[in-house]
Amino acid sequence: MTRPTDADPSVVLVGGHESSNGADLRPLLAQLPGAHVSAPGRALSSTVSRVLSAPGQASVVVVPITFGRNPTMVADAAKTLSWLAPQSPGRLALAEDFGTLDHLTAWLRAATVAVRRRAPDAAVVIAAESANPFDDAELHRIAHLVRTHGAGNEVEAAAGAEPHELLVTLRRLRLLGFPQAVVVPAGFQRSSAVPFGEGDFAGAEFYGPLLSEQAVLRVIRDRVADAAHRLSHGDDGINAGLAADHGHGYAHSHAFDATRFDDAEGAGHTHPHTHSHGDGRGVAHTHDHSGAGHDHPEAASGSHPDMSLIHTQ
Template sequence: MSAAAAERTGPIEGVRPAPTGGPPAAVVLGAGHEGGAALGAVPAGRPLTEAVAAALAASSGPVCVVPMTLGRDRKLIADCARALRWLARAEGPGGAGGAGGAGRLVLAPPFATADHLTAWLRTAALRAVRSAPRTSAVLVTAPTAGPFEDADLFRVARLVRQYGAHRWVEVAFDGGDPDLAEGAERCRRLGARHVALVRAAFAPPDDGAAARDADVVDTGPLLGAAAIEEVLRARVAHALHGLAHGDDGTGAGLDAEHGHGYAHAHGPDGAHDHAHGPAHHHH
């Protein structure tokens, strides 16, 4: 790390203090396909690595990375873990202006899991169609990603319908299949008189075409600013508690993608032995 980087005193892009009321730390939010960039999160890869390195250089305190996923971006979690493992090795005990990266870096649990997302969507859906639950449809929307990530949203939407009072809960994607306009039209064909867009992402839809229709209402952000800060406070506090007890969180993070995606063969006896980075395991 250069001396100039170590002497920075101004704000660092992508780095923020820990939420008020929690332990002191520099916090970097990792952004994936669910729109975390709208909250000031930085994309996984070089932008995230540079933000974390700058935070290490700017102070001698811990640096906590929070993967900003609502439960559909396991790759983001693993990418954040890989970045922290690499930085810890690269900085070493004497890096970052003498303060060192190893021992100060910690990966927080993801902002949310699919279970959190299901619960939040259920609440939003109930609120959205409370006045006319039998004639209104809920259209769960999110940025399109990969086939498995998109399939996860269909599963979540099915659970929202199963445990709610909604006659119709459909799914649509920004720039995906179906897109927002197609999703709204499907709701109408099913018999809905009104369509409530419920967002399963941090950012608003890219395409407002569907929301321009008189019978389509955009219900706005899934979570308010205060709720987001409350969740972040809990995730950062959990991570720093683990760090104080020798757990930097990267072991679990590196394994986040395992079992998600295309299946792979385990051989005739069901056994396999393969590495998943430093936190590899054996079956």
Template structure:
């Protein structure tokens, strides 16, 4: 019996990885001997760069190509954008060979990963969760996540700061000090460094990366294996990915201007959606 061909992986990056630039170190070097995990062909931003990377991966061999949306749970747009980039390829040169995996992580995973990363901080330290600024909903989600990290962790102070956003990195660190922290430890809610550029010369302690490369590779391998199983049953994951933004943003918000209709009627789409592409559950305490 012929062994199935190993999958080639392309990583799709969004705001949590600086458009994929923070993922370049995960790409398998050309000519490297085959390891236990899948070969990572490229990391690229969703859109044209991703489509070009996937075309290159398809042309490099005859085996399956799996695309992993590298979100930590705060970028549903990345999943939908990735699905849109793959839709046409799946009907052409990628027919039967191309699969969209479940997202790298979900919010509950990020909570666990942040708790694990914060373990290096002293009990009296404030934990400053840092991330590149994204959009209002994505940034608001990080405040919710940080609150749960505080609720289920051992640190009294868990604050949030955004590189290029509000509150900024320096402002977040200063808030920690004003609240009585003896020391501030930064941990990233992203694939990038814990310390944004404007904090690297400060006394804020670098809490290290959120996940070590070996841990990231393990999750990518798990997502790829699950996607290959589904692909073997005719499910490429792309249709489910196109629906990833459903319920995200103003259309489903009851914030300013988004309340219930004045005529007393509900939303009119109260049915539940069932996705054929469920997310494999990774333990929230995945090691670094």
């Protein structure tokens, strides 16, 4: 494997549940000289520290390999880099995510069109490793969009890496009158160990990788080039990454954050400031207990009994 020149940044691909913690990315290393693959967390910290300490190493660019379904991984990676960056000023950058949810939806729609052409009666199963309720819910939301704006196929989502979890979805499709199904990965999986076409999996087949290897490499190189350019202008991308998971998860409220003001007409009144955070898909519970001429000490202290209705992160 050839080594990058002194002027080239080293590349670290960080992957979460969309790539089996980076395992699905390792075949790419043969085409990315000097690149590394890491899971998030301590593994990423160790990998980046080791690369930065290599003799003659100019800079390191970390690329979050996600289609947008794992924002917590991006935020965790940014947090790791924020601890390392002060030790290597100007030498460490976080690139933009590999892709977005809109990209994923478009690529999956293209896959359903391809399936429709070669097997018009086949259903499509959009499959991914189960992660957490929010990322799994995103998978089902995307499957609905693909079904609604796709090629007319029956489309189902399956969140689970084990064969028996996928089999539940295939059996449901058979009961609905779809004995043939094509399983399309919603991540970076390039092959499958499931015995498609045999036994319980008769009538099912694996679509193959969602994107070609060359397409994946092209996107990664673009992300690295953009990150290196921004780093040369003083933007390491880490602060943006720290906010990647803002609004992801349960919506929560600041209904009991009291704002006190004193004026001629409203002296001594306490007015709760009510607003909610979330990604627009959860339910934000707000309770405004303001009242003219009354203070609400329970609101200011957060001890109101209805606090149990507010989702917290």
